[in-house]
Amino acid sequence: VDDSVTAVFQGEPYLLRRSRGYVPVPIALAKNLPPVLACGGELKNTFCLTRKNQAFPSAHTGDLENMATFQYYVSAIDHDCRLLNIAPQIVAYDLHPEYLSSKYAQKLALPQFGVQHHHAHIAAVMAEQNITQPVIGVAYDGTGYGTDGALWGGEFLIADYKQFVRAAHCVYLPLPGGAQAIKEPWRLALWLLDHLFGARLTTLNLPLVHQLPAYWRTLLQATAQNINAPLTSSMGRLFDACAALLGLRQYNNYEGQAAIELERLAGTAAGEILPYRIITGTPHRLDFCPSFAALAEMVQKGADPQYAAASFHDTITAATVNMLKILHRETGLRQVALSGGVFQNMRLLTQLTTDLIKEGLTPLIHRQVPANDGGLSLGQAVIAGENFL
Numbered sequence: 001v002d003d004s005v006t007a008v009f010q011g012e013p014y015l016l017r018r019s020r021g022y023v024p025v026p027i028a029l030a031k032n033l034p035p036v037l038a039c040g041g042e043l044k045n046t047f048c049l050t051r052k053n054q055a056f057p058s059a060h061t062g063d064l065e066n067m068a069t070f071q072y073y074v075s076a077i078d079h080d081c082r083l084l085n086i087a088p089q090i091v092a093y094d095l096h097p098e099y100l101s102s103k104y105a106q107k108l109a110l111p112q113f114g115v116q117h118h119h120a121h122i123a124a125v126m127a128e129q130n131i132t133q134p135v136i137g138v139a140y141d142g143t144g145y146g147t148d149g150a151l152w153g154g155e156f157l158i159a160d161y162k163q164f165v166r167a168a169h170c171v172y173l174p175l176p177g178g179a180q181a182i183k184e185p186w187r188l189a190l191w192l193l194d195h196l197f198g199a200r201l202t203t204l205n206l207p208l209v210h211q212l213p214a215y216w217r218t219l220l221q222a223t224a225q226n227i228n229a230p231l232t233s234s235m236g237r238l239f240d241a242c243a244a245l246l247g248l249r250q251y252n253n254y255e256g257q258a259a260i261e262l263e264r265l266a267g268t269a270a271g272e273i274l275p276y277r278i279i280t281g282t283p284h285r286l287d288f289c290p291s292f293a294a295l296a297e298m299v300q301k302g303a304d305p306q307y308a309a310a311s312f313h314d315t316i317t318a319a320t321v322n323m324l325k326i327l328h329r330e331t332g333l334r335q336v337a338l339s340g341g342v343f344q345n346m347r348l349l350t351q352l353t354t355d356l357i358k359e360g361l362t363p364l365i366h367r368q369v370p371a372n373d374g375g376l377s378l379g380q381a382v383i384a385g386e387n388f389l
Contacts, residue, residue, distance in 0.1 A: 033385030037088035048377035092384035117144030120379030141340030142236035153234025185240035207247025271310030
């Protein structure tokens with residue numbers, strides 16, 4: 001069993017990995033549910049079993065990206081079912097068609113229930129806090145399969161356990177080169193600069209522009225023709241792109257590296273709120289392209305990189321709060337559930353929860369499972385269980 005990993009937020013543990021020391025301690029639920037096996041996601045996988053009003057998230061499995069880990073995952077499910085004396089009557093899984101956990105679930109001879117990735121994130125917070133009424137959910141992460149086939153990750157949901165409405169999201173941007181753009185943040189940053197400055201791109205005095213590989217024009221041409229350039233609303237990718245634009249990191253050696261280094265650079269420094277747009281509609285959209293234009297100009301003028309990084313954090317916070325104020329006026333809901341891997345950023349989490357309270361809104365955060373995909377299985381379990389009651 002892996003060791004648990006936790007940060008400290010407001011004087012209490014804030015889990016990054018729930019494993020040794022926490023498992024198999026159950027999480028108390030608001031009501032009795034049928035026995036569910038929730039199979040979790042792909043990265044930082046956990047599964048979850050339910051018995052009456054108890055949920056049993058598993059120990060950290062890891063990333064389901066090779067056969068050895070997958071075989072361990074299958075054996076761990078069998079072990080926990082026997083240990084806890086639970087015979088699942090329902091299986092829940094993520095909607096992503098290529099997740100090994102989802103493929104495993106769909107082969108089981110049980111009633112099946114697919115759960116949208118970000119709905120599961122928000123439901124996990126609700127389940128921890130025994131919330132039974134709808135909430136406004138903010139799910140900020142790297143990637144989650146959306147109901148429209150795009151890669152979601154900057155989502156505002158009006159949600160309960162039965163259903164959700166996508167009330168707002170970050171505008172769609174292409175991921176040049178697909179999954180490679182996750183490992184190479186310069187790709188999205190390049191696209192943003194080309195989108196914002198066009199032919200002026202090569203004249204920009206930015207570290208990123210000076211470090212571009214020889215094939216950058218080919219990459220932009222392929223992206224313009226929608227070749228291996230899936231659309232994403234991911235907040236995590238925006239943090240990566242900011243780190244690349246500031247010259248902080250062009251290539252990730254591990255997941256989330258660029259965003260982690262951007263948070264570290266910002267520290268507790270003061271910044272300014274950069275331009276951004278809220279595009280009203282159904283759903284509303286948050287557009288941070290003006291923020292990246294301002295960042296590019298800021299860097300060219302020799303601004304302190306720490307000030308620029310702090311300004312990006314302040315802008316994300318301000319835009320999120322303003323969108324939530326709109327949704328509060330439209331729905332009357334005051335409780336705001338915050339989930340997704342981006343909320344492992346302690347500066348963002350601190351700023352956002354503080355500002356929400358000032359606006360009379362009630363932030364709900366994770367305390368018993370991680371905000372990252374390690375908490376997905378709990379959300380999947382309660383959603384599936386509620387829908388089969």
